[in-house]
Amino acid sequence: xxxxxxxxxxxxxxxxxxxxxxxxxxxxxxxxxxxxxxxxxxxxxxxxxxxxxxxxxxxxxxxxxxxxxxxxxxxxxxxxxxxxxxxxxxxxxxxxxxxxxxxxxxxxxxxxxxxxxxxxxxxxxxxxxxxxxxxxxxxxxxxxxxxxxxxxxxxxxxxxxxxxxxxxxxxxxxxxxxxxxxxxxxxxxxxxxxxxxxxxxxxxxxxxxx
Numbered sequence: 001x002x003x004x005x006x007x008x009x010x011x012x013x014x015x016x017x018x019x020x021x022x023x024x025x026x027x028x029x030x031x032x033x034x035x036x037x038x039x040x041x042x043x044x045x046x047x048x049x050x051x052x053x054x055x056x057x058x059x060x061x062x063x064x065x066x067x068x069x070x071x072x073x074x075x076x077x078x079x080x081x082x083x084x085x086x087x088x089x090x091x092x093x094x095x096x097x098x099x100x101x102x103x104x105x106x107x108x109x110x111x112x113x114x115x116x117x118x119x120x121x122x123x124x125x126x127x128x129x130x131x132x133x134x135x136x137x138x139x140x141x142x143x144x145x146x147x148x149x150x151x152x153x154x155x156x157x158x159x160x161x162x163x164x165x166x167x168x169x170x171x172x173x174x175x176x177x178x179x180x181x182x183x184x185x186x187x188x189x190x191x192x193x194x195x196x197x198x199x200x201x202x203x204x205x206x207x208x209x210x
Contacts, residue, residue: 037088
């Protein structure tokens with residue numbers, strides 16, 4: 001008992017600091033994680049993506065949901081939240097299977113970085129992702145099948161391109177896919193693209209065409 005009494009003045013400050021550190025870690029994780037989907041936010045995605053781009057098979061994706069505003073307007077924001085949460089989980093699982101990770105940029109827009117071998121069937125991969133994202137889900141009062149438009153920029157097709165260039169290419173491809181009514185589209189080479197302001201994750205472009 002005497003030993004315990006003697007140890008308490010030393011142990012209590014240590015335990016206090018440990019508890020404080022845990023609280024700080026939880027707050028930090030919360031700040032870097034999207035509450036609705038559990039995905040990382042853009043601030044966490046950017047440095048991780050810059051490191052991951054060193055892999056020769058790295059590919060950057062941008063996607064958003066078609067008609068998401070109509071889901072909110074027709075079925076309410078709770079249904080919309082369930083759709084976003086389900087899409088986030090499905091996207092994260094698909095990315096993990098391909099050695100990658102995803103982030104929610106905000107609203108119904110997501111980004112991801114995965115590893116796809118240049119010789120792989122990218123059309124099959126993107127259609128697999130599209131089908132997985134659009135599987136029916138219980139949104140509370142209604143069952144919905146969300147559909148996404150996806151843009152893909154593979155580093156093998158854009159040698160020397162940085163993250164901002166790849167994101168810009170994927171962004172333009174995503175909206176081209178939306179206009180054409182197809183699930184996905186690859187980014188065009190930089191030389192053939194219309195000049196646009198650089199797209200970065202810290203200053204996202206909001207051009208909703210849903």
